[in-house]
Amino acid sequence: MTTRVGFVGLGNIGKPMALRLAGTAGIDLQVYDVAPDPVAELVAAGAVAVDSVAALDVDVVCVMVRDDDQVRSVAADVPLDTVLVVHSTVAPGTPAELAAAGHRILDAPVSGGAMGAADGTLAVMVGGTDEAFAAAKPVLDALGSLVVHAGPIGAGTKFKLARNMLHFIAFTATTEAQRLAEAAGLDLKALGQVVRHTDAITGGPGAIMHRETAAPLDPDDFWHGVFTNVTSLGVKDLGFAIDLAHQLGVDVPLAELAIDRLGPGLGLSATEGHD
Template sequence: MVSASADNGTGTVGFIGLGNMGGPMAANLVKAGHRVTGFDLVPEALAAAAEAGVEPAASATAAAADADVVITMLPAGRHVLALYEDGGLLAAARPGTLFVDCSTIDVADARAAHEAAVRAGHQALDAPVSGGVVGAGAGTLTFMAGGGAAEFARAEPLLAAMGRKAVHCGAAGAGQAAKICNNMILGISMIGVSEAFVLGESLGLSHQALYDVASTASGQCWALSVNCPVPGPVPASPANRDYRPGFAAPLMAKDLGLAADAVRASGVQAELGLRAAELYAAFAGNEGAEQDFSGIIRTIRQQSGGAPTPQQTEQNGTPA
């Protein structure tokens, strides 16, 4: 656990990428007393951040020019690398600026970004997050950081303002490695939990009965107890909001794709991880494009030719 403090020498923070994750993260920095200048290509995102106290910049390089720490939250590694060098972000920053990339990207891209920042006379940390949009808003994210110990110590007050826990995982790229391994576990778990509920339906079990057993037995896991894929047992889960994200299925597909690339490159035997990546790629590319990743239970149920009975869902609200 880390503790937040506005008086920590971090100075001005430049924040680039103010979307569904970055916007709330930047707002939490402002709430903690930090001065934040921000930029996003989407005018609406920039305007929303400004309402939360972020000082809007005219460009990404303008946001970085006077910053002591620059945080990026971007869609993919190619965007980070392009912005760092071709986009002039590293050149625009003052020497010794700390670059903290919170995007989820390939380990190789994270290491390349780190090396580019160091070559330009800066410090760098890869610090992807877990916790989704809800965690970003609530300030309860978990950060997985890769880079030097000094860089991690420098970033800690900012990470504390945006999250509940920050773990220094090792050298450059280690944060991204931890993120894709964690999300491989999560993706496999959600598929397993969803298959179990569909099997339970076919055997006449109510959702509540299966949840009451598994949540206090060896089947307990985050995918069940926090993000339960059926409505009812966990009122806050996306299943009770018609699977509105939450953690969107395309993001899970992206993370599992990164994990699958790493599996193939390393020669690790990971049949479940590779299969989970295939299933989520198909789901996100079709009916799951705008759903929470737990919505994959609908596809499993449809392919199984079944639907929950009224008795199975009578304690749980509307059937999934």
């Protein structure tokens, strides 16, 4: 069974996403973008170019544009009976706004960058009805190796915002660690190699994300013992790092927050893991 798909927005991530669809059996792809070069590349890959969003004659329209206003502009020209899949990261209320206007919408932001888009290994976080999700499933499966139906309309966007909050807080913490390492005379590129190597083994921050709730832990809970040990190690190592930072005159505010908030964040009391 063939799914007719339109793709609007052929930028750094949109173009490789569309190229994945162009090479997928069972998908007939039409594309639109204001820039001619990526359109020509998609046509060479087997897609059909159209002159406007309104000219798309498809069952599903995927949108990967810059911001909410561009998403709204595209949506205005998409028929209400077409499944509108918004891959752009938008404000939390925008998907519901489009649904209230009558669109069959899925908010389906992605994580994995241009590399994940090119090789089809994106994580796709989807909010919307079961009916719309089923209609777009062949498209979503072609784009990502992990497709999560996170809940009703808006859930995909909220999922992505939580994921990206972790992403950029971690980047900020990384800059703090780099300043400490540089002040200590260490090789920052080598430190980066170690971080990427070990995170690939341990899972990085995702290694603690196995509980179904962020509520305080009961002492009989399996995770109570695990996270007490994690907190104990963290408090020890953070304490050493903070002491080193003070000796070197490096400001490490995130580390100083973390030493107090790690245990409670994991569901422990303020004193557990601080022995």
